[in-house]
Amino acid sequence: MDVNKIIDKLSRKLSQRSLIFIIVFLSLAIIGIIGAYLAKKENPNPSGSLSTSLETVQEKPPLVVIDPGHGGWDPGAMAGDINEKDIVLDISIEIERLLIEKNIDYYMIRTEDIYVSLEDRAQIANEKKGRLFISIHNNSFTDSAQSGILTAYNPYSPNGKDMAKIMQSKIKELGMKNRDIMPRPNLYVLRHTEMPALLLEIGFMSNKKDLKLLTAGDFQKKCAKQVVSGIEDILDKYILDSKATDAEGSPAAD
Ligand SMILES: [Zn+2]
Structure with missing residues (x-):
């Protein structure tokens, strides 16, 4: 096998792998952002429960x-x-x-x-x-x-x-x-x-x-x-x- 061919095949394989990696990474990031948005929508004041528990402690x-x-x-x-x-x-x-x-x-x-x-x-x-x-x-x-x-x-x-x-x-x-x-x-x-x-x-x-x-x-x-x-x-x-x-x-x- 020609050396150039080997390099060509290798680089194609690598770029395929990087592409899959990028896609997986982006999907995870999108899922994360959507999850955070939904959590915020459900509980618009996440510090609310914290301050309540602090008040209880102070009393x-x-x-x-x-x-x-x-x-x-x-x-x-x-x-x-x-x-x-x-x-x-x-x-x-x-x-x-x-x-x-x-x-x-x-x-x-x-x-x-x-x-x-x-x-x-x-x-x-x-x-x-x-x-x-x-x-x-x-x-x-x-x-x-x-x-x-x-x-x-x-x-x-x-x-x-x-x-x-x-x-x-x-x-x-x-x-x-x-x-x-x-x-x-x-x-x-x-x-x-x-x-x-x-x-x-x-x-x-x-x-x-x-x-x-x-x-x-x-x-x-x-x-x-x-x-x-x-x-x-x-x-x-x-x-x-x-x-x-x-x-x-x-x-x-x-
Ligand atoms: Zn006395």
Whole structure:
């Protein structure tokens, strides 16, 4: 066979192959373009689903800050060798257990016997962007006849009084005297927290009957249950629904 013939045959074969390659490539490109066009027609705003999922991620569940009073060198009220700091921590740890069970986001100001200043308590709650602050205390008085349970609130906090009413309606069921709700605008943690805040005075350590209840494990559990029930109702009514409330409460354009 002549060398020229071989080259001629080879080049013809090659060009045939390139032609097939070009055709296949162009068909794939056309199919791709048509596919992309159809996909766009079906979903004209492909970023729509993305922004929705981002919004869902940004909508964080409200954080409840639990503040067991006193701690460390500050025992709070005392009755013999029984300290308020220990009782309120026991109750708060029961509250924590229930919050975990109910999948409610929370932050504990303390979970052990340490001192945390009032300034730090409020600052931590603000930094954590808490949506509800619940401080747990016990009362005490020189007159041992005084007894009962109450919810203190900041009268300048929006809905503060109504939230206190909800909480008190739950904890008054614990078998202690109902001392109702009490405006306490000057209590540090109520005044300096940037979220709705309540301070519960659970019984008088200076009263024998109250003290007996306070040191009983089943009372502490029942108490935590009522407090968490109050938290749930407040979250439902005022916090989870806050967008709607804000919109209603916003001033008119003029
Ligand atoms: Zn206290």
